[in-house]
Amino acid sequence: SQKIEQNSEALNIQEGKTATLTCNYTNYSPAYLQWYRQDPGRGPVFLLLIRENEKEKRKERLKVTFDTTLKQSLFHITASQPADSATYLCALDNFGNEKLTFGTGTRLTIIP
Amino acid sequence: EAQVTQNPRYLITVTGKKLTVTCSQNMNHEYMSWYRQDPGLGLRQIYYSMNVEVTDKGDVPEGYKVSRKEKRNFPLILESPSPNQTSLYFCASSPRASFNNEQFFGPGTRLTVL
Numbered sequence: 063s064q065k066i067e068q069n070s071e072a073l074n075i076q077e078g079k080t081a082t083l084t085c086n087y088t089n090y091s092p093a094y095l096q097w098y099r100q101d102p103g104r105g106p107v108f109l110l111l112i113r114e115n116e117k118e119k120r121k122e123r124l125k126v127t128f129d130t131t132l133k134q135s136l137f138h139i140t141a142s143q144p145a146d147s148a149t150y151l152c153a154l155d156n157f158g159n160e161k162l163t164f165g166t167g168t169r170l171t172i173i174p
Numbered sequence: 175e176a177q178v179t180q181n182p183r184y185l186i187t188v189t190g191k192k193l194t195v196t197c198s199q200n201m202n203h204e205y206m207s208w209y210r211q212d213p214g215l216g217l218r219q220i221y222y223s224m225n226v227e228v229t230d231k232g233d234v235p236e237g238y239k240v241s242r243k244e245k246r247n248f249p250l251i252l253e254s255p256s257p258n259q260t261s262l263y264f265c266a267s268s269p270r271a272s273f274n275n276e277q278f279f280g281p282g283t284r285l286t287v288l
Contacts, residue, residue: 092273093273093274094273094274096276096277098277103282104281104282105178105264105266105279105280105281105282106217106264106277106279107279108276108277108278111274111275111276113274151216151217153217154273155273155274159273160205160222160224160230160271160273161219161222161232161233161273162219162273162277163219163233164209164216164217164218165216166214166215166216167216
């Protein structure tokens with residue numbers, strides 16, 4: 063069956079350290095993978111999109127990697143700040159179809 | 175301001191009473207979709223629309239209807255709501271198909287069915 067798994071439901075990281083979140087998938091062949099941020103009670107906000115032929119993408123303190131052999135994406139936040147505390151969702155397609163399927167998310171807390 | 179709006183934001187209703195949640199976007203996006211979000215289950219797609227008059231089922235369409243008569247609007251209709259439809263609902267839009275485009279989400283509608 064198809065599965066998208068994000069590492070532990072909750073992750074606590076000391077301020078200033080790098081937070082690394084994982085997204086593993088099974089029985090998908092994504093052409094694209096996206097990461098979103100969601101604050102409590104609000105809609106998800108798009109952060110980054112990476113294509114299957116891209117190994118890495120960066121945006122300010124954010125970095126995403128995409129390994130189609132391992133069927134995994136890593137999402138890094140460097141120099142983490144308390145304001146980075148939120149739930150982070152990965153989402154992917156399957157063979158480039160119109161549907162985007164989301165993982166259940168990782169709740170990240172940056173501890174001052 | 176470019177945005178997706180949903181109304182109402184909060185709704186408490188009773189089993190069987192038809193309701194409509196409206197969704198509107200002002201970005202001229204072709205693609206719109208509805209999701210529900212439940213604890214432990216994440217965001218699950220209910221219906222999506224590639225363009226006007228083109229809609230298709232997502233992963234959890236049972237008990238819901240949609241229509242896309244205009245590009246900007248994509249209402250979600252619950253003909254006979256049941257308690258298992260109590261959830262947080264999000265409307266989203268993107269320029270074209272969702273998989274390779276940023277999706278813009280609305281603020282959410284928290285629905286309780288008693």
